[in-house]
Amino acid sequence: MRSIRFLVAGTLAAFAISPAIGADDAALLRQAQQIFRPLPKDMGTADFPVSEERVRLGRLLFFDPRMTLDGNVSCATCHQPSLYGADGLPTSIGVRQRPHPRNAPTVLNAATQFINHWRGDRESVEDQVEQALISAISSGQPNEQAVIARLQGIPGYAALFKAAFPTDIDPLTVKNIAKAIGSYERTLVTPSPFDAYLAGDVNALSAAARAGLETFIRTGCAACHNGAGVGGGMYRKFGVVEDYWIATGSQAIDKGRADVTKDPADLYVFRVASLRNVVMTAPYFHDGSVATLPEAVRVMARLQLGAKLKDSEIDDTVAFLNSLTGDLPADFATAPILPPAAFTMPRP
Amino acid sequence: MRSIRFLVAGTLAAFAISPAIGADDAALLRQAQQIFRPLPKDMGTADFPVSEERVRLGRLLFFDPRMTLDGNVSCATCHQPSLYGADGLPTSIGVRQRPHPRNAPTVLNAATQFINHWRGDRESVEDQVEQALISAISSGQPNEQAVIARLQGIPGYAALFKAAFPTDIDPLTVKNIAKAIGSYERTLVTPSPFDAYLAGDVNALSAAARAGLETFIRTGCAACHNGAGVGGGMYRKFGVVEDYWIATGSQAIDKGRADVTKDPADLYVFRVASLRNVVMTAPYFHDGSVATLPEAVRVMARLQLGAKLKDSEIDDTVAFLNSLTGDLPADFATAPILPPAAFTMPRP
Numbered sequence: 001m002r003s004i005r006f007l008v009a010g011t012l013a014a015f016a017i018s019p020a021i022g023a024d025d026a027a028l029l030r031q032a033q034q035i036f037r038p039l040p041k042d043m044g045t046a047d048f049p050v051s052e053e054r055v056r057l058g059r060l061l062f063f064d065p066r067m068t069l070d071g072n073v074s075c076a077t078c079h080q081p082s083l084y085g086a087d088g089l090p091t092s093i094g095v096r097q098r099p100h101p102r103n104a105p106t107v108l109n110a111a112t113q114f115i116n117h118w119r120g121d122r123e124s125v126e127d128q129v130e131q132a133l134i135s136a137i138s139s140g141q142p143n144e145q146a147v148i149a150r151l152q153g154i155p156g157y158a159a160l161f162k163a164a165f166p167t168d169i170d171p172l173t174v175k176n177i178a179k180a181i182g183s184y185e186r187t188l189v190t191p192s193p194f195d196a197y198l199a200g201d202v203n204a205l206s207a208a209a210r211a212g213l214e215t216f217i218r219t220g221c222a223a224c225h226n227g228a229g230v231g232g233g234m235y236r237k238f239g240v241v242e243d244y245w246i247a248t249g250s251q252a253i254d255k256g257r258a259d260v261t262k263d264p265a266d267l268y269v270f271r272v273a274s275l276r277n278v279v280m281t282a283p284y285f286h287d288g289s290v291a292t293l294p295e296a297v298r299v300m301a302r303l304q305l306g307a308k309l310k311d312s313e314i315d316d317t318v319a320f321l322n323s324l325t326g327d328l329p330a331d332f333a334t335a336p337i338l339p340p341a342a343f344t345m346p347r348p
Numbered sequence: 349m350r351s352i353r354f355l356v357a358g359t360l361a362a363f364a365i366s367p368a369i370g371a372d373d374a375a376l377l378r379q380a381q382q383i384f385r386p387l388p389k390d391m392g393t394a395d396f397p398v399s400e401e402r403v404r405l406g407r408l409l410f411f412d413p414r415m416t417l418d419g420n421v422s423c424a425t426c427h428q429p430s431l432y433g434a435d436g437l438p439t440s441i442g443v444r445q446r447p448h449p450r451n452a453p454t455v456l457n458a459a460t461q462f463i464n465h466w467r468g469d470r471e472s473v474e475d476q477v478e479q480a481l482i483s484a485i486s487s488g489q490p491n492e493q494a495v496i497a498r499l500q501g502i503p504g505y506a507a508l509f510k511a512a513f514p515t516d517i518d519p520l521t522v523k524n525i526a527k528a529i530g531s532y533e534r535t536l537v538t539p540s541p542f543d544a545y546l547a548g549d550v551n552a553l554s555a556a557a558r559a560g561l562e563t564f565i566r567t568g569c570a571a572c573h574n575g576a577g578v579g580g581g582m583y584r585k586f587g588v589v590e591d592y593w594i595a596t597g598s599q600a601i602d603k604g605r606a607d608v609t610k611d612p613a614d615l616y617v618f619r620v621a622s623l624r625n626v627v628m629t630a631p632y633f634h635d636g637s638v639a640t641l642p643e644a645v646r647v648m649a650r651l652q653l654g655a656k657l658k659d660s661e662i663d664d665t666v667a668f669l670n671s672l673t674g675d676l677p678a679d680f681a682t683a684p685i686l687p688p689a690a691f692t693m694p695r696p
Binding site: 080081335343 | 629
């Protein structure tokens with residue numbers, strides 16, 4: 001009974017429209033409500049729950065550089081609060097200046113995506129963390145034991161792991177580090193004016209943003225960029241109408257998902273990017289080859305949809321994309337205080 | 349008249365002692381008030397004032413990695429909020445993994461020091477910033493123009509420089525970057541229980557901390573670690589009684605200030621470290637050779653003063669040093685949102 005009531009209330013809320021708006025605005029809102037979804041309160045799942053203790057631990061670990069080879073790279077190195085959970089670089093720089101092959105997407109709302117990493121080779125944010133912890137580029141640590149040894153040398157962590165994983169006999173494991181950081185990441189939700197719009201407040205979007213939303217749907221952008229993430233829900237070939245690297249000036253051709261699956265049908269296929277907070281996370285695309293959002297919009301319309309957008313349509317689309325910027329979560333904007341170590345980091 | 353009244357009021361405040369405390373506690377407090385000073389509200393000076401506009405700009409610049417060669421190192425790389433304004437490393441790691449020769453002291457309260465850097469070769473926090481911006485290790489940029497070009501490519505900055513330096517025809521200069529970051533750093537003050545104690549609240553320090561303070565003064569630590577910074581006010585030879593590198597296990601012998609002045613009298617001379625927030629900023633000494641604070645206290649007493657402290661004295665001293673930990677300033681704990689760039693960072 002309870003779930004039915006919730007469902008009915010949810011359905012009503014989703015279709016509630018303020019009475020004083022025009023027919024066009026009402027139609028656009030109804031259409032948007034069918035294509036997009038508001039962000040959830042958090043992104044916890046049955047397998048990967050959000051718990052207070054895991055989030056507290058995961059937040060510390062996210063900002064702690066001491067797990068990685070030289071102690072100078074943390075999750076927050078490529079996912080900086082000041083840069084809206086990204087790093088501002090075309091492609092990221094890992095430990096010892098080792099180059100990451102692709103652009104770091106923002107960690108904000110990342111767990112809304114159906115799969116992680118540009119080529120879909122990370123099942124979840126937890127899988128991303130687990131692999132990153134012993135990746136040669138992200139962490140540089142040779143094995144899980146090396147990561148764990150570092151945390152064992154920071155006395156403050158033992159009780160936090162015990163609290164986060166109370167039934168584990170030995171809670172300090174790489175799997176649990178990943179679960180804790182994942183639990184924290186699943187709280188990093190940034191509701192924005194667009195969510196208020198989807199809830200029925202037409203005036204949460206400016207007239208330009210609504211015109212941009214209309215363009216976004218009409219041109220076909222929303223065929224891929226939809227759902228709660230406004231993207232992040234499917235794979236698509238980058239460069240449907242013409243080759244992407246010609247329009248973007250990419251310095252290298254990335255075969256995308258084909259390198260993972262070895263399936264020629266996956267050539268140049270990438271996970272569609274979520275557009276949440278996209279205004280704040282330049283540069284754009286898997287290789288960060290395009291610097292500005294108007295240019296990124298122009299390129300996408302041309303390459304994916306064969307559409308040549310007018311300047312005014314691009315401006316309106318950017319106004320709509322602006323409505324996808326939410327406030328930084330307080331637990332992300334504010335740095336946690338890390339427990340001091342009882343060892344001296346080895347020099348590189 | 350006004351300045352005289354201020355002086356009288358200040359003198360009275362400095363010697364106010366709560367009436368209900370014992371004679372020993374009162375004597376210790378009086379002694380402490382003669383040796384130490386509470387932190388100021390901010391560290392602005394006539395030459396380097398704190399202004400709202402400079403602080404706003406300087407805070408952004410402090411966290412912005414895009415000024416440096418590969419766009420992946422900012423002031424906050426070696427001065428992380430999560431690590432209390434330091435980096436947790438024995439010696440810091442700069443751009444392209446280039447090694448800094450010495451340990452990064454916390455940026456918190458740094459402007460209370462009479463001179464900057466371990467060897468005193470930076471006149472002020474502004475001088476430190478100015479030199480860092482074109483240092484091969486800190487920034488990697490070949491010249492000032494390269495730094496400025498990066499900021500010119502981030503449209504949001506122009507108005508902020510204009511507001512911070514309204515009488516300058518061309519406000520975007522390296523000198524002004526340094527002044528703005530310096531102005532911000534001069535706000536990073538962390539008053540702590542010890543300041544409340546110095547203001548007359550004896551119970552702001554635990555009995556153990558007061559015993560530690562007594563040990564700290566009696567043993568002679570306070571001969572060098574005094575004033576508002578509890579250090580940072582003079583130069584001293586490291587290793588008065590015996591050579592420092594034997595007791596600390598230092599991997600290399602650093603000649604200290606002698607390498608700057610070429611004066612043999614400056615051999616192994618360093619600026620005395622401020623002990624503000626020292627509990628939070630392991631590892632210790634100019635080369636980060638000692639991992640824990642009890643060991644650092646033991647080593648200092650032995651090397652500088654020829655004193656062999658009992659374990660209980662070390663515990664008490666650490667309890668006193670704990671009273672030097674203040675809250676992170678809100679403008680430091682919370683990351684500012686950086687304006688997006690209109691260019692793509694060159695790949696390394």
